[in-house]
Amino acid sequence: MFSRLAEVVQDSGGRRIRTKARGYEVLRDPALNKGTAFTAAERQALGLHGLLPPVVTTDMEPQLERALMAYRAEPTDLDKHIYMWRLHDNNATLFYALLQRHMIEMLPVVYDPVVGESIEKYSEVMTRPRGVFLSIDAPEEIEARLAAFGAGPDDIDLLVASDAEAILGIGDWGSNGIDISIGKLAVYTAAAGVDPHRVVPVILDVGTDNEKLLNDPLYVGYRHGRVRGQAYDDFVDAYVAAARKLFPKAMLHWEDFGSTNARRILNRHRTHLPTFNDDMQGTGAIVMSAALNAVARAGTPWTEQRVVVLGAGTAGVGIADQIRDQMVRKGLSQDEATRRVWLVDLPGLLTAEMTDGLLDFQRPYARPMDEVAGLARTPCEVSASAAARWPEMAALRRAEAAKGGIIDLATVVAAVKPTILIGTSTQPQMFTESIVRDMASHVARPIIFPLSNPTVLHEATPAQLLEWTDGKVLVATGAPFDDVVQGGVTYKIGQANNAALYPGLGFGVIVSRASMVSDEMLLAAAEAVAGQATDVSPGASLLPSNADLRVTSSVVAINVARTAVEQGLSSVDIDDITEAVRTAQWWPVYCPVEAI
Numbered sequence: 001m002f003s004r005l006a007e008v009v010q011d012s013g014g015r016r017i018r019t020k021a022r023g024y025e026v027l028r029d030p031a032l033n034k035g036t037a038f039t040a041a042e043r044q045a046l047g048l049h050g051l052l053p054p055v056v057t058t059d060m061e062p063q064l065e066r067a068l069m070a071y072r073a074e075p076t077d078l079d080k081h082i083y084m085w086r087l088h089d090n091n092a093t094l095f096y097a098l099l100q101r102h103m104i105e106m107l108p109v110v111y112d113p114v115v116g117e118s119i120e121k122y123s124e125v126m127t128r129p130r131g132v133f134l135s136i137d138a139p140e141e142i143e144a145r146l147a148a149f150g151a152g153p154d155d156i157d158l159l160v161a162s163d164a165e166a167i168l169g170i171g172d173w174g175s176n177g178i179d180i181s182i183g184k185l186a187v188y189t190a191a192a193g194v195d196p197h198r199v200v201p202v203i204l205d206v207g208t209d210n211e212k213l214l215n216d217p218l219y220v221g222y223r224h225g226r227v228r229g230q231a232y233d234d235f236v237d238a239y240v241a242a243a244r245k246l247f248p249k250a251m252l253h254w255e256d257f258g259s260t261n262a263r264r265i266l267n268r269h270r271t272h273l274p275t276f277n278d279d280m281q282g283t284g285a286i287v288m289s290a291a292l293n294a295v296a297r298a299g300t301p302w303t304e305q306r307v308v309v310l311g312a313g314t315a316g317v318g319i320a321d322q323i324r325d326q327m328v329r330k331g332l333s334q335d336e337a338t339r340r341v342w343l344v345d346l347p348g349l350l351t352a353e354m355t356d357g358l359l360d361f362q363r364p365y366a367r368p369m370d371e372v373a374g375l376a377r378t379p380c381e382v383s384a385s386a387a388a389r390w391p392e393m394a395a396l397r398r399a400e401a402a403k404g405g406i407i408d409l410a411t412v413v414a415a416v417k418p419t420i421l422i423g424t425s426t427q428p429q430m431f432t433e434s435i436v437r438d439m440a441s442h443v444a445r446p447i448i449f450p451l452s453n454p455t456v457l458h459e460a461t462p463a464q465l466l467e468w469t470d471g472k473v474l475v476a477t478g479a480p481f482d483d484v485v486q487g488g489v490t491y492k493i494g495q496a497n498n499a500a501l502y503p504g505l506g507f508g509v510i511v512s513r514a515s516m517v518s519d520e521m522l523l524a525a526a527e528a529v530a531g532q533a534t535d536v537s538p539g540a541s542l543l544p545s546n547a548d549l550r551v552t553s554s555v556v557a558i559n560v561a562r563t564a565v566e567q568g569l570s571s572v573d574i575d576d577i578t579e580a581v582r583t584a585q586w587w588p589v590y591c592p593v594e595a596i
């Protein structure tokens with residue numbers, strides 16, 4: 001975001017910035033600062049002589065070299081993460097140029113998995129606050145606080161908001177969750193070219209049930225248990241109303257809400273706003289991309305897939321829904337397709353007997369009792385942490401325990417013989433060797449996607465899955481993993497992280513000014529990503545490399561914008577969609593800065 005002292009001009013002379021700022025006002029604005037790249041004439045006009053060393057660098061190269069050395073000299077990944085945000089606060093253009101050039105090296109540091117660590121340690125490592133902190137203790141101030149960001153009605157394309165109840169797989173992190181909104185936005189820019197000066201990171205602080213934070217004297221958020229119920233809904237509604245009023249063109253992105261809120265919020269707004277939930281829809285779509293390629297490589301029809309999902313929360317059921325829809329598109333009835341998906345959660349296999357206790361979006365998948373009657377039950381306990389985090393699911397688990405135990409994943413896999421196994425449970429190592437070997441004994445090419453972030457929470461590692469299946473598995477993961485060499489083949493591991501999808505999806509919505517995000521737009525995004533992974537040689541990844549995120553995201557944005565136009569959802573006239581996407585992309589290059 002530029003200070004009020006600057007404006008961007010885009011005309012036949014190209015892009016330039018005009019500013020009333022002088023001296024340190026210029027150098028301390030990360031959107032204006034170019035450091036040693038200010039020309040002699042700019043230094044003269046802006047009063048920078050004497051505030052910069054004498055060298056004038058004509059391009060960014062020396063700065064990039066210096067920044068890369070400083071980055072690599074940082075001892076830990078968390079230090080590197082902090083370095084990157086300090087760099088951003090000094091010179092945003094240089095930050096994005098560095099990140100884009102070293103995407104494979106730096107994306108995991110700026111974003112997942114290291115962003116998870118920065119959120120857990122935010123009390124200690126917080127640097128300059130960024131974004132907008134909205135708090136349920138002052139709902140009447142929402143509009144004023146958003147307005148304090150200083151942007152006008154035409155200045156903002158996108159807001160990313162989280163209430164931080166379900167950050168990645170690490171749970172409730174209160175106000176610290178601002179870093180997920182910031183991290184997601186950095187990926188929007190680096191991957192798709194969303195203008196970083198036209199976005200707002202938002203934290204919706206409704207309190208936290210995280211005892212560690214509540215007892216931490218350095219905690220920066222609202223020190224109170226989570227507010228739920230009507231007050232919560234009113235607060236979220238007030239945020240939407242204020243955001244729409246102040247920034248009527250902007251898309252609203254929802255991130256890392258708890259499973260009891262995520263879908264309700266989305267359903268309330270999805271047909272009348274350009275909005276989507278990344279964990280449900282972005283994840284569902286990127287998993288569809290990987291699944292489209294995996295099913296093609298396995299050579300089995302969509303209508304014959306049997307899908308087991310471990311972890312029936314926001315992401316798991318978002319994925320299940322999109323897979324079900326794909327089977328319907330391929331000819332099954334809604335009911336037939338739903339019957340080919342088995343959800344396993346804390347209470348084990350979700351069954352019809354549990355219906356009253358299930359979350360509404362889980363209910364369609366509950367298995368009929370006659371089908372499960374003969375399945376063995378495994379005794380189980382309910383941990384205090386699971387009971388606190390997923391009370392509905394834990395209550396059902398307790399009820400199952402009283403009946404002798406749960407129908408667990410191993411039993412379900414043995415009975416169902418799935419072709420596809422998905423992990424969104426937040427629990428590491430749940431895909432055990434015996435479960436995976438059992439699955440692989442029934443299908444030629446088992447499709448297994450352990451997706452729980454950050455890295456340490458994955459249900460299995462790609463190396464394990466490849467070993468246990470003798471290289472037959474078609475795998476994609478949530479976090480980045482190195483290549484695995486096995487039996488003379490180098491396996492590239494596709495990262496089924498929504499980061500490969502949501503930036504292009506959002507950019508397509510922004511460029512087309514779509515009035516909503518339709519299922520067809522999500523499918524267009526999924527197909528675009530899938531189409532970018534063209535190598536089908538042994539060991540090839542199911543998804544395009546993150547090194548090519550900029551290309552992938554462009555193709556996604558074009559497909560999404562085209563679909564919006566075809567569906568009559570676009571509110572602008574676009575002659576040439578490819579050209580519209582291309583010209584809207586922001587690139588991290590310096591432009592002239594003029595004094596006014």
Ligand SMILES: NC(=O)c1ccc[n+]([C@@H]2O[C@H](COP(=O)([O-])OP(=O)(O)OC[C@H]3O[C@@H](n4cnc5c(N)ncnc54)[C@H](O)[C@@H]3O)[C@@H](O)[C@H]2O)c1
Binds near residue numbers: 312
């Ligand atoms: N790869 C991606 O792009 C991507 C996207 C979104 C979420 N995720 C990951 O998926 C995971 C889940 O995210 P979410 O937003 O759906 O969270 P969520 O809290 O909505 O869902 C988690 C579910 O797992 C269940 N669960 C907990 N312990 C379990 C156990 N032992 N056995 C079976 N189920 C269990 C919970 O009851 C809950 O229903 C997280 O780790 C997250 O990082 C990955």
Ligand SMILES: O=C(O)C[C@H](O)C(=O)O
Binds near residue numbers: 169278
């Ligand atoms: O943030 C990520 O890495 C993906 C996803 O949104 C998640 O919550 O895990």
Ligand SMILES: [Mn+2]
Binds near residue numbers: 168256
């Ligand atoms: Mn998420």
